[in-house]
Amino acid sequence: MSPLAKLLEAALFAASRPLTVDELCSLDPQAGEGTVRAALSEVRETYATGGHGVELVEIAQGWQFLSRREYAEAIDRAQFTLRPRRLSPAALETLAIIAYRQPVGRLEVDEIRGVDSGAVIDKLVERGLVEVVTRGEGLGRPLLYGTTPQFLEVLGLRELDELPRLEELSVALRPPAPAEPE
Amino acid sequence: MSPLAKLLEAALFAASRPLTVDELCSLDPQAGEGTVRAALSEVRETYATGGHGVELVEIAQGWQFLSRREYAEAIDRAQFTLRPRRLSPAALETLAIIAYRQPVGRLEVDEIRGVDSGAVIDKLVERGLVEVVTRGEGLGRPLLYGTTPQFLEVLGLRELDELPRLEELSVALRPPAPAEPE
Amino acid sequence: MTTVPPPVAPERAGFVVELDQFSGPLDLLLHLIREDEVDITDLPIAKIADQFLAVIDELGLNQAADYLEMAARLLRIKAQLLLPRRAGDDEWEDPRAELVRRLLEYQQIRELVDWMQQAAARRAEQFGRGFAPEPAAAPPAPLVIELNELLAAAERVIALIPEPMLHRVVPRPLDVEGATAKIEALLAGREQLAWRDVVGARATVVDVLSAFIALLELAKRGALKVHQDGAFGPIVIRREPAREAA
Numbered sequence: 345m346s347p348l349a350k351l352l353e354a355a356l357f358a359a360s361r362p363l364t365v366d367e368l369c370s371l372d373p374q375a376g377e378g379t380v381r382a383a384l385s386e387v388r389e390t391y392a393t394g395g396h397g398v399e400l401v402e403i404a405q406g407w408q409f410l411s412r413r414e415y416a417e418a419i420d421r422a423q424f425t426l427r428p429r430r431l432s433p434a435a436l437e438t439l440a441i442i443a444y445r446q447p448v449g450r451l452e453v454d455e456i457r458g459v460d461s462g463a464v465i466d467k468l469v470e471r472g473l474v475e476v477v478t479r480g481e482g483l484g485r486p487l488l489y490g491t492t493p494q495f496l497e498v499l500g501l502r503e504l505d506e507l508p509r510l511e512e513l514s515v516a517l518r519p520p521a522p523a524e525p526e
Numbered sequence: 527m528s529p530l531a532k533l534l535e536a537a538l539f540a541a542s543r544p545l546t547v548d549e550l551c552s553l554d555p556q557a558g559e560g561t562v563r564a565a566l567s568e569v570r571e572t573y574a575t576g577g578h579g580v581e582l583v584e585i586a587q588g589w590q591f592l593s594r595r596e597y598a599e600a601i602d603r604a605q606f607t608l609r610p611r612r613l614s615p616a617a618l619e620t621l622a623i624i625a626y627r628q629p630v631g632r633l634e635v636d637e638i639r640g641v642d643s644g645a646v647i648d649k650l651v652e653r654g655l656v657e658v659v660t661r662g663e664g665l666g667r668p669l670l671y672g673t674t675p676q677f678l679e680v681l682g683l684r685e686l687d688e689l690p691r692l693e694e695l696s697v698a699l700r701p702p703a704p705a706e707p708e
Numbered sequence: 709m710t711t712v713p714p715p716v717a718p719e720r721a722g723f724v725v726e727l728d729q730f731s732g733p734l735d736l737l738l739h740l741i742r743e744d745e746v747d748i749t750d751l752p753i754a755k756i757a758d759q760f761l762a763v764i765d766e767l768g769l770n771q772a773a774d775y776l777e778m779a780a781r782l783l784r785i786k787a788q789l790l791l792p793r794r795a796g797d798d799e800w801e802d803p804r805a806e807l808v809r810r811l812l813e814y815q816q817i818r819e820l821v822d823w824m825q826q827a828a829a830r831r832a833e834q835f836g837r838g839f840a841p842e843p844a845a846a847p848p849a850p851l852v853i854e855l856n857e858l859l860a861a862a863e864r865v866i867a868l869i870p871e872p873m874l875h876r877v878v879p880r881p882l883d884v885e886g887a888t889a890k891i892e893a894l895l896a897g898r899e900q901l902a903w904r905d906v907v908g909a910r911a912t913v914v915d916v917l918s919a920f921i922a923l924l925e926l927a928k929r930g931a932l933k934v935h936q937d938g939a940f941g942p943i944v945i946r947r948e949p950a951r952e953a954a
Contacts (some may be wrong), residue, residue, distance in 0.1 A: 345577050351600055354579030354593035357539075358835035359606035371600050395527050397536030411536035419537050422552045431853055433658050434669070436861035439853075444862065456865060458666065471851065498853050508859060542837045583834070592834035607838040613828065615821060616731040622820040638813060641732035641774040661864055665910075681824060682831030695819045 345390055348375055348383040356387070362406030438464045439473060443495070443507060447477045447488035465489060473498065527572055530557055531565040538569070544588030544679060586678035587685065610680065620646045621655060621677065625689060629659045629670035647671060655680065729767070733778035734814040736763060741811070748811050751804050753789060757782035781807065882914060887922035895932060895947045903943040 345353065355371055356363055369380050384407065388400040391409075401410050411419060431439065438461050441453050453461045468474040469489075477490035491504070501507065527535065537553055538545060551562050566589060570582040573591075583592050593601060602609060613621070620643050623635050635643045650656040651671075659672040673686070683689070730736040740759045746752055760782055769775045788803040887906075894901055907919045923945065926932050935944045 345579075350577065350579035350594070351597050352579070354597040354835070355601050355604065355606055357580050357591065358593045358601050358838045360608070360838035361606075363606060367604065367606070370604050395532065397527075397532035397534070398539045409539060411540045412532075415533050415536035418533055418553050419540055422537065422549065431851070431857075433660060433861065433864070436853070436857055437865050440858055440862035440865055443858070473851075498851050499855055499858065501855075508855075539837065590836055592836055595833040598833040598835070601835055607835055610832060614731075615735075618821040618824055619731055619817055622817050622824060626820070638810075638817065639732050640734040640778065640810070640814070667864070667867060680831060681827040682834075683827065690820065690823050692816065695816055 345386055346383055348372060348379065349386040349390075352380070352383050353387050356400065356407060356409055359408075362404045362408040364406040368407070434459075434461075434464050435468060439468060439491075439495070442468070442474055442489050443491050443504070446490035447480070448490075449480050449486040449488050451486065453489075527568055528565055530554060530561065531568040531572075534562070534565050535569050535572075538582065538589060538591050541590070544586045544590040544675070546588040550589070584684050585682060586675045588675075613680075616641075616643075616646050617650060620650060621673070624650075624656055624671050625673050625677065625686065626692070628672035629662070630672075631662050631668040631670050633668065635671075733760075733775045734811065735818075736760065736775070737778070737811060738815060738818065748815070749808055751808060751811075753782065753786050753804055757786045882918045882921065884918050884921050884925065887915075887918040888926060891919070891922055891926060891945070892931070895945070899947055901945040903945070906945065 351371055352368055355368065365377065365380060365384070368384065369375065369377055372380070375383075384400075390396075391399050396412075397415055398409050398411050401408055403410075434457075437457055438453055441456055442448055442465075445452070450462060450465060453465065465474065469476075472492055472494045474489050474495070475492050476487045478488050479485040480488050496502065496504070533553055534550055537550065547559060547562060547566070550566065551557065551559055554562075557565075566582075572578075573581050578594075579597055580591050580593050583590055585592075601607065616639075619639055620635055623638050624630055624647075627634065632644060632647060635647065647656065651658070653676075654674055655677045656671050657674050658669045660670050661667040662670050678684070678686070730739065737756065737760060740756055740763070741748055741751070744752070744755070744759075746756075757779075761779055764770060764772070764775045764779060785803045785807060793800050891901075891906055894905060906923070907916055911919070923932070923934055927934050930948055932948055933946045935946060936942070
């Protein structure tokens, strides 16, 4: 490819949206629109004929690289767009407290962990692992949190009862009150 | 290029971050790691020899397409994409200490820098460069921090061991040279 | 001659977290040492201490704890060096040694920072793919949690809980009565207390507030006197002579 074509290729790759011909012209003040259009064709031809997995497509009055349709499914399946996530130790701790003590309020979680857990709880809610299940008694009627069905799903459990009963848990993470019949 | 190479090309093009070999393998459950690595080389060769504006680079324990250096200025000037914010000296100091001493607690960082580093560490966590990796022993079981893959990405490193070895530094912690007459 | 970057705006000087000029007291010290072109390992402490004090004064850092602490350290070393010592005393340890070690270590960090800055600048010359697929179309990131990870987290939480074990957790109000009783008990045994004796080393904010209010209350009642030699000095609590008999 010509130097101008390579510059366009680099810019189209790096841009966060389709680029118009005008914008592409601004990359090289010396080059006229005709030259830029010719270089653009060069890039498109290279990707069209060279047997590539991506192609240069005219879209929304501009130009953009897109992966070819035939690969879309495989890429979707691999779920690359977001990095597979593990929970941070802080999130796991908070989740453990909520799982074993639910329904439980933020203050109580803070007290057990010894640090402010508001942001961590919000993240867990965002991820659908935890949700507000009710409001507590007392000052301000605090929101009480519990785990969601998705929590069970991620852990591969059918029921909350399947969570292991550690001996120590009966001491430290014992539910605050005897369970009420439902 | 082979069909697998084209699939890898499409996936690497679509991703806005480095993809690990494991992730690339998940694209085609039939292909083994050896086949994937061979196809990866094929893609890299294509872009290395074909006179392209982008290249396939090994970075942050994975692979990523990046625009070639020579086009940085033109793309930057045209503002088609945001340049990452620069890190302050305080942030870099803290990062250096965490990178070399990980897992490391806040108090140790404070002591080496001679200042309270809590706010700086929080910022680094927020930017995804540093994360809590575990808790330490001892009083209050302090949170211990380590660097993330994104830290490698920002510095353009493949692995942590590409950081300079402490012995290579000119002012390494060894006895100073004999005093010269003044 | 010490040249210092332009001073910070005075209104910022109260609680200095991060300065534009220096990333901390060690950075400032290193700046002074480089300017004077002296050897770190043979630090001219008296001169550097004076320069350090002059700079924190000029920059209005008189309330920045980290800088003040370093200033105090420098003055102490300076004083120690002035003390006479016997010739040929092998036991003598250079009071500068610890500071020199920290400065060398810090200098090493600064060198790493230079290296990292260059690496980051080089990386910034290359752009990754700017276009990110529509978030709506993207499937959510797969989440991985292992059951044993969750259990390990539960165990960490358990280890965090101090004895005695936790029953029902409610937001704790100030416990002024408890603090009052504690101070009275301590004073029954001793004439004089330090603040630390009252609150202990692991006091929570609630403990500190409770103890402080209790102290003020007891002082008002004339049961004790609270004395502090100067700003930020240690707080001394003295029992008042048995007026309660009156």
